Amino acid sequence: MDQPAAGGTEYAEYLLIDDLLRLQCPLTPGADDELLFIVVHQVYELWFKLLLAELSRARDLLAASDANAAVGLLQRVSRIDRLLVEQLAVLETMSPDEFLRFRDPLAPASGFQSRQFRAIERISGDAGDGGGGLWDAFCACGRGLGLDLPAGEEPLARSARLAALAGLYHEHRAPGRAALHRVAELLLDHDETIAAWRFRHTLMAxxxxxxxxxxxxxxxxxxxxGTIDQRFFPELWEVRNRL
Ligand code: HEM
Structure with a gap:
């Protein structure tokens, strides 16, 4: 095999593979599927890390009125989201009796406590990570179309925003509107796929x-x-009724 070029980076060194492979520590001796359980959860957390990075970059681009640049990142988000759903099938190859062999000792650990999952919920909704959420950034980006004001959940504000959103959906081919419309549909993809994940995860559980x-x-x-009907962007669903 070729040696790395002088000044090049060796694979395991660059990716810290030895460190990574030390991080799977089953608690129950002889429970063969515990490694599967740990690896699947760790892989999720890595994807969550990337999702958070891309969601916050997309949020910042939208806040800076650059819908075009946000499109590429949200396409990536959408593809990662689909992987999250697909990966559940790997864990479903574990039989319930095998799970029970190592389940008690890992309690009270639960995905419920995943800080990154909660951060994804926050940035996708309207709380954000201190930098605001995606929805607020989307509305700010559409300020020229009347999406940004008035803010809040008051019925009149909501209705005005929905009317502006319906306007965007009615006429979305014009320059300056196409990218924002694409962003709206990609946000909806994100919402739909996370809802699909909630549903599949519930069935898997x-x-x-x-x-x-x-x-x-x-x-x-x-x-x-009770979590399956949660939506990040309810107005993007509701606007369908106004078209
Ligand atoms: C055999 C596999 C699994 C079972 C039986 C299971 C079961 C559960 C249950 C019962 C809950 C409710 C909270 C609790 O009391 O623990 C929960 C929450 C959660 N689990 Fe899993 N889970 C499994 C795998 C996973 C995987 C692979 C992930 C990926 C990270 C995950 C992520 C989550 C998240 C994020 C929550 C919080 C959901 C919310 O509050 O909306 N779970 N899980």
Whole structure:
């Protein structure tokens, strides 16, 4: 095999592979599927890390009125989101009895406590990470179309924003509108795919633990069912009724 060129970077050194491979530490001896469980969760957290970086870059670009540049990042977000849904199938190859062999010792650990998942929820909604959320940035970017004002959830403000949004959907081919319309549809992709993840994760949990409580202390599947209808951008769904 070729040696790395002088000044080049060696694969394992650049990617810290040895460090990475030291981070999988099953708790229960002999529980063969615990490695699968740990790897899948760690991979999710890595994708969450990238998602957060891309969502906050997209948010900043929108706040700076650069919808064109945000499109590429949101396309990447959408593809990562789809991977999140697909990956659940890997974990579904674990049988419930195998899971029970190592489940008790890992409690109270639960995805419920994933800080990065909560941060994704915040930045996708309207709270953000101190820099505001995607929705506010999208509305600011559409200020020329009347999307930014008035802000808030008051019925009149909401109705005015929905009318402006309907205007964007009615006429979205003109220069200056096409990119913003594309952003709106990509935000909806993000919303839809995370909702699909919530649904699939709920089914996967039912398949793995039935009606047992969650390791994080919730009612388990009953709790998860209540999260399926959450949406980041309710107005993007509602505008469909106005077209
Ligand atoms: C056998 C596999 C899994 C089961 C049985 C399971 C089960 C559960 C349950 C019952 C909850 C509710 C909270 C609790 O009381 O624990 C929960 C929450 C959660 N789980 Fe999982 N889970 C599994 C795999 C995963 C994976 C691979 C991820 C990826 C990161 C994940 C992420 C989450 C998140 C983010 C929440 C919080 C959801 C919310 O509050 O909206 N879970 N899980």
């Amino acid at each position: 039912a398949r793995a633990i039935g009606s047992r409580p969650g390791t994080g202390g919730s009612k388990g599947v009953g709790y998860l069912r």
